[in-house]
Each structure stands twice: as structure tokens, then as C-alpha cells.
Amino acid sequence: MLQSDKVFWLFLPNTMTRGMTQYWDESMERLNGPDLKEIQEKRLRNTVIQAMKIGYYQKKFKESGIKPESIKKIDDITKVPFTMKKDLRESYPFGFIAVPISDVIRIHTTSGTTGKPTVVGYTKKDLDNWAGLIARNLTMIGLKKGDVFQNMVNYGMFTGGLGFHYGAELCGLTVIPSATGNTKRQIEMIHDFSVTAIHCTPSYALHLSEVAEEEKTDLSSLKTGIFGAEPWSETMRKELEDALGITAFDSYGLSELYGPGVAFECEERDGLHIWHDSYLVEIIDSKTGEQCTDGERGELVVTPLVKEAMPLLRYRTGDVTMKIEDGCLCRRAGRIERITGRSDDMLVIRGINVFPSQIEHVLLSRPEVGNQFMVYVDRINHLDELTIEVEVNREFFSGELHDLANLQNKLVKTLHDALEIRTKVKLVEPGSLPRFEGKAKRVIDRREIY
Amino acid sequence: METDEYCIKQISVFSENKPGRLAAIAKALMEKKVNILAFSIAEADGFGVVRALVDKPEVAHSILSSLGFNVAFTEVIAVRMKDEPGGLYDIAEILGNAGINIEYSYAYSGKDGAVLILRVDNSKDAIEKIINLGATLLKSSRFH
Numbered sequence: 001m002l003q004s005d006k007v008f009w010l011f012l013p014n015t016m017t018r019g020m021t022q023y024w025d026e027s028m029e030r031l032n033g034p035d036l037k038e039i040q041e042k043r044l045r046n047t048v049i050q051a052m053k054i055g056y057y058q059k060k061f062k063e064s065g066i067k068p069e070s071i072k073k074i075d076d077i078t079k080v081p082f083t084m085k086k087d088l089r090e091s092y093p094f095g096f097i098a099v100p101i102s103d104v105i106r107i108h109t110t111s112g113t114t115g116k117p118t119v120v121g122y123t124k125k126d127l128d129n130w131a132g133l134i135a136r137n138l139t140m141i142g143l144k145k146g147d148v149f150q151n152m153v154n155y156g157m158f159t160g161g162l163g164f165h166y167g168a169e170l171c172g173l174t175v176i177p178s179a180t181g182n183t184k185r186q187i188e189m190i191h192d193f194s195v196t197a198i199h200c201t202p203s204y205a206l207h208l209s210e211v212a213e214e215e216k217t218d219l220s221s222l223k224t225g226i227f228g229a230e231p232w233s234e235t236m237r238k239e240l241e242d243a244l245g246i247t248a249f250d251s252y253g254l255s256e257l258y259g260p261g262v263a264f265e266c267e268e269r270d271g272l273h274i275w276h277d278s279y280l281v282e283i284i285d286s287k288t289g290e291q292c293t294d295g296e297r298g299e300l301v302v303t304p305l306v307k308e309a310m311p312l313l314r315y316r317t318g319d320v321t322m323k324i325e326d327g328c329l330c331r332r333a334g335r336i337e338r339i340t341g342r343s344d345d346m347l348v349i350r351g352i353n354v355f356p357s358q359i360e361h362v363l364l365s366r367p368e369v370g371n372q373f374m375v376y377v378d379r380i381n382h383l384d385e386l387t388i389e390v391e392v393n394r395e396f397f398s399g400e401l402h403d404l405a406n407l408q409n410k411l412v413k414t415l416h417d418a419l420e421i422r423t424k425v426k427l428v429e430p431g432s433l434p435r436f437e438g439k440a441k442r443v444i445d446r447r448e449i450y
Numbered sequence: 451m452e453t454d455e456y457c458i459k460q461i462s463v464f465s466e467n468k469p470g471r472l473a474a475i476a477k478a479l480m481e482k483k484v485n486i487l488a489f490s491i492a493e494a495d496g497f498g499v500v501r502a503l504v505d506k507p508e509v510a511h512s513i514l515s516s517l518g519f520n521v522a523f524t525e526v527i528a529v530r531m532k533d534e535p536g537g538l539y540d541i542a543e544i545l546g547n548a549g550i551n552i553e554y555s556y557a558y559s560g561k562d563g564a565v566l567i568l569r570v571d572n573s574k575d576a577i578e579k580i581i582n583l584g585a586t587l588l589k590s591s592r593f594h
Contacts, residue, residue, distance in 0.1 A: 392464060392520060399462030399522030401492045401499045401554075408495060426496045428466050431518045 021267075021330050024139040024171070025132070028277050032333045039277055040074060043305035050311040053098040056091055057313065077280065077303060082289065082314045085113055088256065092116045096310050099123055104309050109157045110255035111353040111419070114361040120159070120255045121309040127166065129306050130258040133275055134167020137264035140273070140330070141224060141249050143197055145172035148221075150193075152186055152200035152208075153229065153351065155179045159259025160229055160351070164199050167261060173197070180204075183211045191217050197224040199251075201351040202232035202240060206382035209243035222246050228253065228260055229351035230384075231339055231449045250338055256315055257304050266330040276334035278306045282314070283323055286343035297322045299343040300336065318344045340450050345443060347377060349384045352421050356443055359388060362418045368396040368407050372433040379447040387424040388415065394430050453577040457525045458590045459507040460567070463500040464520040467493060475500055478517055484510045487593055488567055490556035501556070503528075503567065503593055526569050527577060528588040531557070533564040541566055541585060548579040 023029050031039065048071045051057040061068060066079050088096055089112045096119075097104060105124055109117035122130070143149065149168045155161030155177060168175045176193060178186055186208060189195065198205065205225060212219050222244055228251030240248045252272050253260035262279060263272035274281055280303040283292040292298035300317045320343055324335040347354045356375060363373055370391035378385045390411065392404065404427055411425045436442075465471040472491070479486060489502040504510045507523065514521045531537040538557075545552065545568075553569040565588060570576040580587055 394520055397462075397464050397520045397522050399460075399499065399524040401494055404464065404497065404499070405494045426466075427464075428497075429464060429518065430520050432466070 022139050022142060022144070024136040029136060029140075029273075029275075029332045031277055036276060036333065037074060040280060040305060041072065043277070044074065044077065044280060044303065045072060047303065047305055047307070047311050047313070050098050050308065051313055054096055054311070056087060056095060074280065077282070077314060078291070080313050082301065082316050083312050084316055085118065085256075085318070088118045089113060089116060093119045094121070096312070097121050098311055099309050106162075108159045108162075108255055108259065110159070111355060111358065113355045113357045115358070115418075117157075118256065120258075122258075123308045125308050126258065126306075126310075129278065130163060130261060131166040131170045133258070133261040133278060134164055135171040136275065137251065137261055138168060138171045138173065140264060140266045140332070141226070141247075142267065143168075143171065143173060143224060147173045147196045147224075148176065148193055149173040149197045149199070150176040150178050150186070150190060150195045152178050152180060152198060152204065158352075159253070159255045160199075163253075163259035163261060164226075183208055184215065187212045187215060187217050187219070190219050190222065194221040196221055197226065198222065198246075199226040199228075201229050202227040202236055202248075203230065203350065203379065203382045203384060205240055205244065206236070209240070210382070213243075220245060225249065226251050230348040231341075233448065233450060252319075252336075252339065254317060254319075256310075256312060257302055257317075258307070262302070263336055266328065266332060268329050270328065271324040271335035271337050273328070273330075273332045274334050274336050279304055281323065281334070281336065283321065284316075286316075286320075292322070294323060294325050297337075297340065300339075316343075318342050318346055347375075347386075347443065347445065349377065349386050349419075349421050352419070354386070354419050354421065358418055359415065362411075362414050363390055366411065366414065368393055369411070369427075370430065370433075372435065373442060374433055375443045377443070377445040377447055379449075384447065385424060386421065387426060389426045389428050389433060391430045391433055392427050451578050451581070453574045455589045455591065456527055456577045456587045457573055458503060458528055458567075458588075458593055460524045460526045460569075461502050461504060461507055461510050461514070462522045462524045463502075463514055464497065465500050466497050472500065474517070475514065475519065478513050479504065479510055482506070482509050482513045484513075487560075488556060488558040488565070492554065501554075505594060507594055524569065525573050526567050527573055527580075528593070529566045529568065529580060530586040530588060531564040531566050533559050537564055538566065544580065544583045544585050548576075548583055550576045550579060 048068050052068050060081055064081055103123050104121040106122045108120050112118045151164050153160035165177055225246040225248045237248045249265045251260050251264050253262040263274035265272050282301040283298040284301050286299040300319045300321050301314050303313050319339045320341040321336045321339050324337055345356050363369055370393055372391055374389040376387040408425050408427055415423050485505045487503045492499045511521050529541050531541050550570055555568045557566045
């Protein structure tokens with residue numbers, strides 16, 4: 001017992017209370033000015049040392065004529081070339097792992113741009129860091145021991161499930177790892193276990209609220225909703241809060257930067273605090289790669305400062321936002337505005353990232369269909385639907401309906417395997433889809449999400 | 451037994467399930483003076499196959515293909531039925547007894563009686579069995 005208490009204290013900084021604001025790690029969360037810069041620079045230098053254990057970065061530095069030891073100050077980071085998602089893909093599976101694989105104690109994956117997924121690895125220290133960041137977020141929005149937390153996201157390779165799970169446990173919450181699916185059962189648990197906080201995609205929360213209303217189940221124990229993994233608007237926030245009687249908070253993260261917990265709203269809900277001791281933030285013009293000025297929107301580029309297994313330098317997230325420079329009433333520093341779009345063509349469907357290139361990759365592998373396709377995204381009863389139109393190849397048509405129906409089922413299955421979401425496939429007549437001369441515009445998103 | 455003369459060329463046209471597609475097919479056939487003798491639409495999830503027996507299958511195939519339609523020929527057989535109560539039963543019983551499995555079927559009733567059009571797994575085998583059991587098959591020359 002004594003032994004385990006000791007271990008516990010190693011990871012558990014004091015929860016501080018100052019006025020109404022709760023902190024998990026107050027000194028770190030409120031770090032600012034020269035003190036912040038000092039810790040960021042120290043960690044940046046360590047991250048560069050860690051990154052130099054990776055063949056990709058050794059090569060990149062050599063090609064660009066940069067000496068690792070020349071990256072000393074925050075501003076020096078701009079000398080380093082960006083790291084793109086496709087670089088991770090090309091190094092599949094373990095090319096970006098900077099430690100012996102035996103020191104990687106967990107692997108998650110996220111959607112790749114084609115074929116293979118993107119692999120992310122964690123050492124013991126990484127998992128502790130990550131859980132600590134989640135604990136900061138949960139404490140920031142007022143959750144503490146005594147709260148009952150239902151985690152309604154995928155617990156598999158997706159980082160949202162286990163990421164929040166361990167952070168919430170560290171924070172002392174009672175965690176219900178309900179994962180996804182079976183909405184009636186989810187509602188029953190919220191009611192029966194007097195759940196106070198939920199985490200899921202915002203669209204799923206709306207769906208859940210409707211089912212609860214049909215079932216006439218009382219969900220008044222709920223007070224907090226954490227929503228992430230897909231973009232959602234202020235209108236949706238209002239709808240969620242009215243329907244569920246909660247305060248709704250936006251959560252931001254991506255697997256390449258551990259997962260959820262990178263940035264989070266505080267009780268002010270005026271931008272997301274991005275944990276500046278752990279993530280170095282730049283906003284760039286995605287076309288030119290130049291730094292944006294303060295208050296200008298651009299692509300979020302992040303250099304994680306504490307990652308051990310998989311250090312990254314200037315990772316391009318593809319998410320569009322801007323820095324908020326004014327101070328926040330909660331006295332934490334470092335904010336970004338809510339994500340307002342993507343600089344690439346990635347779609348978020350029911351919380352899962354989908355790249356049109358993945359769809360193309362699947363279709364290219366099937367000779368029965370052509371290479372032209374169109375993707376339509378709709379939100380039906382609050383849930384995203386992806387419809388893919390594809391042309392049947394002239395040579396394939398035998399005259400038999402069942403051959404076409406089989407092809408349709410096969411495509412649905414192959415796409416499901418590749419994208420991890422169910423899609424609707426519409427077979428269309430050869431030559432009927434639009435042909436693009438310049439940049440193809442194959443995706444029509446009919447949702448209103450930002 | 452010579453079975454080829456009973457094999458009839460049906461045209462099968464892949465079509466998306468949306469307004470105007472049938473009209474486009476029918477208009478093309480009208481303009482080429484192709485007469486439709488029998489016709490049906492089979493529907494699946496969002497698309498269908500239009501099946502027709504026409505007097506000039508080659509002309510129909512080429513005009514529809516040139517308009518961008520995906521067209522194929524499918525071999526079917528046509529059995530004469532009595533155009534009175536029990537007419538379908540007589541034929542269906544023969545098919546059942548002969549162990550012939552129907553993939554799909556449609557029928558029409560015209561000046562000279564009723565006709566059941568059948569798509570079966572093995573046309574040659576079905577033709578022999580149907581004739582041996584005493585039913586009347588229509589030769590393809592009656593259509594084309």
C-alpha cells in the first residue's frame with residue numbers, strides 16, 4: 001500500500017485552487033514570458049537530439065545543410081523543413097520511432113492518406129505525459145474526483161478512447177469505458193450510474209439526446225460534455241447544451257501529437273489553450289510556408305516538445321486556426337481559436353479522418369470500376385453519411401443485375417476495411433461523372449460544420 | 451437437338467435510377483424505328499437494368515452504346531402460354547418438374563397469345579427439357 005502511494009505521488013502534482021479556477025499543474029499551465037521561453041528552448045534542443053536518432057531527420061538536416069546544434073532558440077525552428085503526413089506514410093511502419101521498439105509500450109494508428117495507416121508509438125514516459133495533459137484539461141473544466149465520466153469513443157487503434165481513459169483515471173474520475181455503439185445502452189448507463197460528464201463526437205451527442213428524448217430517459221445528472229474528433233459550430237454547441245443540459249467544451253488533438261488533449265477550452269470557452277510547454281505552435285500560410293502574422297489565420301504547425309518515442313519537428317496538422325494573443329481570465333497562456341477548416345482535403349466523418357486519396361486508392365485496385373469518382377458528405381439525423389459515386393466499367397457489365405449488386409457490396413466492404421467507416425456506394429453509368437481538367441473537385445461536403 | 455434457334459437476344463441496359471433515363475432509352479429506340487416487343491426493369495440499390503426484347507437487337511445495341519449507355523446482350527428463352535386462367539401454372543409446373551431454376555422472368559400477352567420470357571442458368575439444357583415435356587418455345591426468328 002505504501003509502495004503504491006509512493007508511485008502515485010510521482011505522477012500526481014497537487015491540484016491547486018485559486019479563486020474559482022482549478023489547475024492540475026498550475027506552475028506549468030500559467031508559465032509565461034522568459035520562463036516559458038527557457039523551458040521551450042531547453043525542450044526543443046532535446047527534441048532535436050531525439051529527432052536526430054531518426055534516419056528521416058538525419059537525411060533532411062544533411063540535405064538542408066542544417067547542424068542540429070544550430071537549433072537553439074525558438075526562432076531557429078524556422079530553419080527546419082516541415083514534416084508532412086506523407087513523410088510518416090513513407091516511413092511505415094516504424095521509420096519515425098526514435099527508441100528501440102522494445103521501449104515502445106503502445107502503438108496506435110490513424111488514417112493514412114493512402115493504403116497504409118499512420119503509425120504512432122509511445123514510451124512509458126509518453127503515456128504518462130499524455131495522461132497528464134488530459135488531466136490538466138479535465139481539471140481545467142472543473143471535473144474532479146467524484147465525477148462519473150462516460151467515454152463514448154472508439155477504444156481501439158483510435159487515440160480518443162485510451163487517451164481520455166488514462167487521463168481521466170489519473171485525475172481521479174470514475175471512468176466508464178463505454179466505447180461506441182448501442183445508444184440505448186449508453187443512455188441507460190448515463191442514467192443508472194449518474195454520469196456527470198461525457199466525451200464523444202458532437203454529432204453523436206446530438207443523436208444520443210434525441211434517442212434519450214424518445215425514450216423519455218432523464219439525463220439530468222449530466223453537467224459537462226467534452227466534444228472533439230470532428231469540427232462543430234457554435235450553433236451546435238447551443239443545441240447540445242440545450243438538449244442535454246450541459247456545458248459543452250471543445251477538445252482538440254491528433255494522433256501524431258499523442259492524440260486528444262493537445263488543446264482544450266477552459267471555462268471561458270473563448271479559444272483553446274494549447275499546452276505551450278509541450279507543443280510549440282506556429283501558424284503558417286499553407287501555400288507559401290511563410291509565418292502568418294498575429295491574428296492571421298493559417299495552418300497550425302506543431303513541434304511537440306516532450307515526445308520521446310516519436311519526436312516530430314514542425315509537423316503540419318492541416319488544421320486552420322490562428323493564435324489568440326490576449327490573456328485569458330483563467331490566467332493560463334497560449335490560446336488558439338477553434339479550428340475553422342482544413343488546408344487539405346481531409347474529411348472528418350463520424351470522428352474518423354478520411355482522405356479522398358484513400359478512396360481513390362481502393363477504387364484503383366478494382367478493375368470493375370473506373371477511376372473517376374465523386375464523394376458527397378451529408379449529415380442525416382445528426383450523423384455523417386458518406387456517399388461515393390463510381391462508374392461501372394463498360395467491359396464489366398454483363399447484363400446481369402446481380403453482378404452489379406455484388407460489385408456494390410464488395411466495394412462497400414473494401415471501403416469499410418480501408419476507411420473504417422461504412423459508406424454508401426452508388427454505381428453510376430460510365431462517362432456520367434464530371435471530368436476535371438485542372439484541380440479535381442471530387443468532394444462535395446453538404447454539411448454545415450464550421 | 452438444335453437449340454440455338456430458340457435462344458433469343460435480350461438487350462440489357464445499365465441505368466441509374468433517376469428520372470428521364472427510361473425516356474432517353476425509349477427515344478433512341480423510337481428514332482431508329484426499333485420496336486419493343488417486351489420489356490421490364492429490375493431495380494437494385496440506386497440503379498437498375500432495363501431489359502427488352504426488340505425486333506432489331508443489333509441496331510438497339512449500337513444506338514444505345516453510341517449514346518453512352520452500357521449495353522449487353524443476354525440470352526433468354528420464350529415459352530408460349532395459354533392466355534387463360536391456368537396458363538402460367540401449366541408452364542411453371544413443367545419448369546418445376548424439370549428442375550429448371552429461373553433467374554428472372556417477365557411476360558407479355560399479345561395478338562397471338564401470351565409469352566413467358568425466361569432467363570435460366572443453362573439455356574441449352576432448359577430448351578431440351580421444355581420441348582421434351584411438350585411445351586412450345588418460340589424461335590428467335592419470331593422476334594428479330
